[in-house]
Amino acid sequence: MRTIEWNSEKKTIQMVDQTLLPQEYRRIECTTIESLCHAIRTLKVRGAPAIGVAGGYGIALAAHTSRSETPEEVLQEVESAAKKINNTRPTAINLSWAINRVMRAIREKSRTKEEIAETALEEAEKIADEDIRTNKKIGEHGATLLQNGDRVLTHCNAGRLACVDWGTALGVIRSAIKNGKEIQVVACETRPLNQGSRLTAWELTQDKIPVTLITESAAGHLMRHGKIDKIIVGADRITKDAVFNKIGTYTHSVLAKEHNIPFYVAAPTSTIDRDHHEEEITLEERDPDELRYIKNIQLAPDNVPVHNPAFDATPIENITAIITERGILHPPLSL
Ligand code: MRU
Secondary structure, three states: OOOEEEEOOOOEEEEEEOOOOOOOOEEEEEEOOOHHHHHHOOOOOOOOHHHHHHHHHHHHHHHHOOOOOOOOHHHHHHHHHHHHHHHOOOOOOOHHHHHHHHHHHHHHHHHHHHHHHHHHHHHHHHHHHHHHHHHHHHHHHHHHHOOOOOOEOOOOOOOOOOOOOOOOOOHHHHHHHHHHOOOOOEEEEOOOHHHHHHHHHHHHHOOOOOEEOOOOHHHHHHHHHOOOOEEEEEOEEEOOOOEEEEEEEEHHHHHHHHOOOOOEEOOOOOEEEEEEEEEOOOOEOOOHHHEEEEOOEEEEOOOOOOEEEOEEEEHHHOOOOOOOOEEOOHHHHOO
16 A cells, blocks of 8 residues: 555545554545645655655646636646645755656646646656655665675664655665565664654564664664664765765764664665755754654653754765665765
C-alpha cells in the first residue's frame, strides 16, 4: 500500500497520517490546498521524497478543483497553490523539485483548462511511480555494501513511510534482506518528534525486520563497544559540501569517524542540489512546544527558551559514500 496516492474517483490526495502511528494506522484525504499544506507542516506526510510527491499531487489538486473559466486564470490559481505548498517546509529540496517539474510540464504541454489538470496529474503520477523504481535501484546498489550479519544504525525514518514505498536508507536494508543477508537494524529514537521510534520501529516490525530501538545518546556507547557495523541515513538535500538530514545526523557522522564505521547516505539524485552551498540553505526551525510537551504531557517549563532545528548539515568529508539510483558515489564527492 502506497504511503501517499491520488484517489482518481474523488480527485483527492490520500495518505497515511503519520502523526497517529504507531497507535493507529489511518489513511486521510486532503481535498484542498489548505488541508494539504497543513498535512505537510504538521508532518502527517513527511520525509523528503513523500513531501515531493505531495507537492506534485498538490498542483494536480489545485488544477482539478479550480473553478476558474479560462486557462490563464487556472494557471494563476495553480501558481499560487505552488507557492503556498513550497512555503510549508524549507529544507528538503524534493518539494520544490517536484512542484517545479509539474509546473514545467503544464507550461510546456497544456493549452486548455482540462489539459492543465490532465498534465499536472500525469506528471505527479510519474513522480510517484518513479519514486518506487528509484528506491528499488538505490536498494540494489546499497545492498552490495552490506554484509551478512551487519548491525546497521539508522536515524529518523528514511523508509517506505518517508517515500511512496520501499524507502531509501531502509530500502537498502530491505534489498539486502531480500538478497538473503541477515541484517539487524538499530533505530535511533529521533527526538523531538520520534520518527525513529514511532515510524522506523513500526514499519520494520510490520515487515518482521529485526530492529532494536535506542536513544540518540546511546549511539556513541554502542559504536565504542563495536556494536554497530554501518550507518545508513537518508537525506533532505545534498549540496556540494554537505548532506542535510534530520537533526542528530551530524553527531552520528562524527562518532562514526571516531570509531571508523562506514557512514552511508541513501538518496535519489533528485535530492542533489548542485546550485547551493551549505550556508545558503534554510534550516527549518520548528515549534518550541515540540520540546516542551509530548502530546499533552508537559516536559519543560512553559517559558523556557527553546532552540528546535529540524535538520543539520553533515560535511561531505564525513560521508563514506552516497548511494543513489545511478550507483554509489565515493569520495571525493564532486557533485
Ligand atoms: O522532518 P522529517 O520527518 O520530514 O525528516 C525526514 C528526514 O530527515 C529523512 O531522513 C529524510 O527526509 C530522508 S527520507 C527518505
